[in-house]
Amino acid sequence: MIDWGPLYLTFELAFVTTICLLVISIPLAFWLSESKSRLKPVIETLVSMPLVLPPTVLGFYLLVAFSPSNAFGEWLDNWIGLRLVFSFEGLVFASIIYSLPFMVHPIQSGLAGIDVSLREASYVLGKSKSRTLFKVLLPNIRPSLLTGIVLAFAHTIGEFGVVLMIGGNIPGTTRVASIAIYDEVESLNYGVANAYSLTLFALTFGILLFVYLVNGGYLNKFWK
Amino acid sequence: MITCKLKKELWSTSGKMNLDVEIEIQNGKLLTIYGKSGAGKTTILRVLAGLFTADDGKIEVDDSCWYDSSRNIDLEPQERQVGFVSQEYALFPNMTVQGNLSFALLKNQDKKVVEDLIEMMELGDLRNRKPSDLSGGQKQRVAIARALVQKPRLLLMDEPFSALDREIRNRLQQHVLAVHKEFGLTTIHVSHEAGEVLKMADEVLILDAGKVVNRGTPESIFSHGGSGFNITGEVVQIDASGKNLTVLVGTDLIKISSEDSDYKVGDKVVLSTDKFEIVKK
Numbered sequence: 001m002i003d004w005g006p007l008y009l010t011f012e013l014a015f016v017t018t019i020c021l022l023v024i025s026i027p028l029a030f031w032l033s034e035s036k037s038r039l040k041p042v043i044e045t046l047v048s049m050p051l052v053l054p055p056t057v058l059g060f061y062l063l064v065a066f067s068p069s070n071a072f073g074e075w076l077d078n079w080i081g082l083r084l085v086f087s088f089e090g091l092v093f094a095s096i097i098y099s100l101p102f103m104v105h106p107i108q109s110g111l112a113g114i115d116v117s118l119r120e121a122s123y124v125l126g127k128s129k130s131r132t133l134f135k136v137l138l139p140n141i142r143p144s145l146l147t148g149i150v151l152a153f154a155h156t157i158g159e160f161g162v163v164l165m166i167g168g169n170i171p172g173t174t175r176v177a178s179i180a181i182y183d184e185v186e187s188l189n190y191g192v193a194n195a196y197s198l199t200l201f202a203l204t205f206g207i208l209l210f211v212y213l214v215n216g217g218y219l220n221k222f223w224k
Numbered sequence: 225m226i227t228c229k230l231k232k233e234l235w236s237t238s239g240k241m242n243l244d245v246e247i248e249i250q251n252g253k254l255l256t257i258y259g260k261s262g263a264g265k266t267t268i269l270r271v272l273a274g275l276f277t278a279d280d281g282k283i284e285v286d287d288s289c290w291y292d293s294s295r296n297i298d299l300e301p302q303e304r305q306v307g308f309v310s311q312e313y314a315l316f317p318n319m320t321v322q323g324n325l326s327f328a329l330l331k332n333q334d335k336k337v338v339e340d341l342i343e344m345m346e347l348g349d350l351r352n353r354k355p356s357d358l359s360g361g362q363k364q365r366v367a368i369a370r371a372l373v374q375k376p377r378l379l380l381m382d383e384p385f386s387a388l389d390r391e392i393r394n395r396l397q398q399h400v401l402a403v404h405k406e407f408g409l410t411t412i413h414v415s416h417e418a419g420e421v422l423k424m425a426d427e428v429l430i431l432d433a434g435k436v437v438n439r440g441t442p443e444s445i446f447s448h449g450g451s452g453f454n455i456t457g458e459v460v461q462i463d464a465s466g467k468n469l470t471v472l473v474g475t476d477l478i479k480i481s482s483e484d485s486d487y488k489v490g491d492k493v494v495l496s497t498d499k500f501e502i503v504k505k
Contacts, residue, residue: 118317
């Protein structure tokens, strides 16, 4: 009998991560699209780092930073009661960092693509930046938002290195599907590995196909 | 009364230019800034709206100060109570015509003003349409209506009619003049069309390469003294001899022959005569 726990955990992780990323990335992308600050290139670089950095490097430093045997990890553990190594919360935190560019980049380029006169028109009408963002800008970049949400979700499903470094392989807590597949292959349970793999393959294909259908306008005829 | 002194170094296509202007406008008047493209007209409006900061200067509106470089005051666009109608309309594509106007409402403002403006600008049939389904003239009417919802202290219009054809332009100019009077607005309007200036402005200010070179009533600026008549137009056709020209004046074509033949199509010309004959139609 196949244990569906790892798949369930994978989607739970991807869902929570995507929600958190959406909350973080909208203001961040707005700031990046508008700012003339000297700090901007530094922030942009940091956001993009997970694209090129080996996931194990990221995982390694997160593991070191959050380990309760280190000052910061100890402080987190004692004062907030948050232990980020080998826990689900740790996976969420690492996934947020790891998938950040996949959410921020589409939203940022969507915002940058909107004619600046719309933003100015709203400001001149006395509307605050946040009201302009939510009422004028975001409704006009729905395809970018959808792309960001789906890429971040799909990318989190596909994580392996970061998750293994900071989460390990604890069934029900940090044993996500990608790690379970590795584990089953090591134990020569090819059948189970295949079941997990096929599910991930089919679901990610379905999700990406959906995005291309929506953003390409192929589905418009169904809701017009 | 609005007074404004501005200095700003600008980079235009023809190199560096120093914008250095002083503008005064009485409440309830319509001032037109007239000049070639690149003279700094749009910059002045953007500085007044708070979308662009000058290097040096002062903007005072009645008893409040919007900008003063010496005292480090520079109000955000949100705090200035201006209406701004730009060349590109800038309607919010996700909202209907009515939605665009309602978005402009201030907190606790009576919604009736939206209905009044929809009626005044003849937008009733279009109220549920999105901007992408409107023609240029319709979009511009919505943009003007939207700028008026808050009854701004200062209405700024940047060549609002330049992208429209002549007939629609004439009607819209009438509309704008009507609401300008109805709302008792103070308006600054940018134009590079002499006809528009004559029709609309109480006062005109001629801007050239960032400096005010002349100011006064449109009649005093555009008539050239003497008792004769001057009509400006554009050469649109020349026959083979080069001496018989067709000149576009307003919407009319006038055939005229000339002594010399060094005209070319596109030349701006002045037709002058000492006396017209006038007969009843």
